[in-house]
Amino acid sequence: MLFKKAIPCLLLLVSCGKNQEIVHPVETKMTESVYSSVTIQPDSLYKVYSAVNGILDINLVEEGDLVKKGAPILQIINTSPKLNTENARLNVKLAQEKYQGNYAILRDIQDEMNAARLRYRNDSINFFRQENLWKQKIGSKLEYDTKKLNFELSTNQLQLLQTKYNRTKNELKTQLEQAKNSYRTSLINTEDFTVDSKIDGKVYALFKNPGELVSTMEPIAAIGKDDVFIIEMLVDEVDIVKIALGLRALITLDAYGSDVFEAKISKIYPRKEERSQTFKIEAEFVSPPKVLYPGLSGEGNIVVAEKENSLTIPKEYLIEGNKVRTSEGYVSVSIGLQNLDRVEILSGITKDTELLKPEK
Structure with a gap:
């Protein structure tokens, strides 16, 4: 019996004797x-873009140079056709004539307003005269209603023409300002263009060499803080x-x-x-x-x-x-x-x- 009891204990020792790794939890930071x-x-690293298309004429700095805010970085020869500028100038002249000159658009509306104003005055006089007669039981109801209707129609017509005139005048004024802006842009685009630095910093990269095409969609340099x-x-x-x-x-x-x-x-x-x-x-x-x-x-x-x-x-x-x-x-x-x-x-x-x- 003693021998039989010792067998389980022996098996436990053998089991425990296998390479069983045992650790304890430790307190640590x-x-x-x-x-x-x-x-x-x-x-403040940023990529530099050109506002115009053209050909890079010269890099005015080298990679690694320190630059001040506003300092020129490179010069671009603009290749935009001057025909765009002439077209923009003509558009300004046309828009100015429509807005400020004796152009048919506003003049025709003004003529319609003058005619409508005369009808309004005539219908107004007839209506109020007929209204006074009707109050005195003079005249027919049909005459009164007819003159009242004519007065209301002429009033509405005059108001509509006045609104049309103001709206058209505002539209022509807006078109004139847009034409002027396009003309100013075209003048800039026909000149050689200099790209300046936006910050005090260092030139970290120049992506174009003189003679290469420059696009408004591609970066031409990279500038950031140097310190x-x-x-x-x-x-x-x-x-x-x-x-x-x-x-x-x-x-x-x-x-x-x-x-x-x-x-x-x-x-x-x-x-x-x-x-x-x-x-x-x-x-x-x-x-x-x-x-x-x-x-x-x-x-x-x-x-x-x-x-x-x-x-x-x-x-x-x-x-x-x-x-x-x-x-x-x-x-x-x-x-x-x-x-x-x-x-x-x-x-x-x-x-x-x-x-x-x-x-x-």
Whole structure:
């Protein structure tokens, strides 16, 4: 009997003797962060476009040059035909004649108004005379109704013509102003055109060489601040709700190896990039590196929560998102903060609980 009782115990030791990894939860500082890719860009970076089509005559600056606001960047020879300008000038003359000259449109309406005004006065006199007679029981009801109807019709006709005259005059005035604007635009388009810088900054790119065609649809240069850089970060859509302005971010750049730079979240773009399924946010360096170039890349971790003395376990010991395997079986737990390696346990186990690594 003694020998029989010893067999189960022996089997237990053998089972336990297999390479079973056992850990205990530990209390440590827990930091939860959100990962993002990083690209460095100059502040206020913008693409320069031309207001006219033409041929690039000369670049007045070189890439890397510092420019002041309003400084000329390049000169464009406009190739727009001068015929457009002559047509615009004729349109102004025609619109001016319609509005201010003896053009038939307003004159004809004015003649109709003068005739309608005479009819109105005549019908008015006849109606009020007939009305006085009718009050004295003189004349017939038919005569009274006829003169009243004529008076009302002439009144309405005069009002309609007055409205038509005012509306037509306003339309002609608008057409004149539009023709003048088109003429001014055509005058600009027939001249050589100089593109100026909109900010104090640095020329980061020139996209055209002298002699190449310039279109209003294509950028011809890129200009941005030379001393202020922003950090563009792409965050996965599942993490964007955790991001808030002012959160701390830890940045590493490929150009600086393992150096870590602190930054603060300064802007969150509300629109998702459909192609990458990410949201773009911006951050500013607390203490930026001494040398930065547009396009430098790296990685960032945005700190969304921190907690001292958290009870944590290795993330690989968590099963199905809310269970752990103990020496007494599977136990449900409540989790809190998480990072890449560990997860916080809020309830379900203690620091004395033995945890077995889940079986694969």
